[in-house]
Amino acid sequence: MKTMAILGCGDFLRWQAESIQRSKQVKVTHLFDPDRSRAQGYAGIFDAKVAESAAAVFDDPQVDMVALFVPPWVRRDLFAQAAQTGKHIITTKPLGTNSDDCQAMMAVTQSHGIKAAVIYSRTDDAFVQTAKQLLDDGQFGRLALYRQDWLHAYPQWNSWATDPDRNGGPFMDAMIHNLNAACYLMDRPVEQATLFSEKLSHPDLKCPDTQAMMVNFQGGIAHLFITWAADLATYGTQGNDREHIDLFYMVTDQGWRLTRESRDSKACLVASREGMEQVVPVMPLPQSSYDAFAAHIDGDAFPSVLANLSDASRDIALVRSTPMCATCA
DSSP: OEEEEEEOOSHHHHHHHHHHHHOSSEEEEEEEOSSHHHHHHHHHHHTOEEOSOHHHHHHOTTOOEEEEOSOGGGHHHHHHHHHHTTOEEEEESSSOSSHHHHHHHHHHHHHHTOOEEEEOTTTTOHHHHHHHHHHHHTSSOOEEEEEEEEEEOOOOSOSSTTOTTTTOSHIIIIIHHHHHHHHHHHOSOEEEEEEEEEOSSOTTSSSOSEEEEEEEETTEEEEEEEEOOSOOOEEETTTTEEOEEEEEEEEETTSOEEEEEEETTEEEEEEEETTEEEEEEOOOOSSOHHHHHHHHHTTOOOOTTSBOHHHHHHHHHHHHHSOBOGGGO
């Protein structure tokens, strides 16, 4: 059993709490947030104590790993402190605000010999693992097109998500999830990418409200689009409670269209071609990502449901360094 401290008890922890509670190999022992009331709100859920500071967590030899659920622009220093005190690290996207931060975090983990992993939306997503297995087996051919469009309201519950320097706008804030998934499923190096950015209906935002990226792989392509331009519903400003529209499909080089669906209230992957369908059940994952990471700390291979620091750093580099379409800048 690994002991874990959570630094950052905001909205992301709300989404992760159930997965953490299901873990059989990880026990939350400490919680810290600059807003002490937020940490106290989770203390009873996890039967954990509220730490007085981040330093108190890092200095405790009984803590095996830390979950850094903090904004990207404050993560680098906490990452270094955790690594220097021998704590393994699990965190969330985006890994950092820029490539320099990512490289620094990669270097400090290597120099101190600690394990680290990054959570994306594909983490604990059994559909993605089912698709990956099918593509690896070649049952429907090789992935040729990954297409995903997201429409939702822009984040209104914090002051940094729309700041280009601290987060970067809609692609860095959200679509980077699907950039990582596309790279994972393509399983080929990126050869070229182009980013398109526009302000369509929110001129007062510091960042664009609409972005798209075309990513070229050898023998494949990803089209990724996100907009905050449409004034969709916001159900609450205390967290990520907003209307979300997701248009998603994949196409293989054998002409199969792969979609995420539900049949008879059960998740499945549907492969269709020439009017024919093959329905592949989505099987539950054998363990939670936290248990898989705990096993990795003990010597198992890196869990495929998580992203390593190299891949997470690549995602940041693509968003920050990809040439922008001149007519759309």
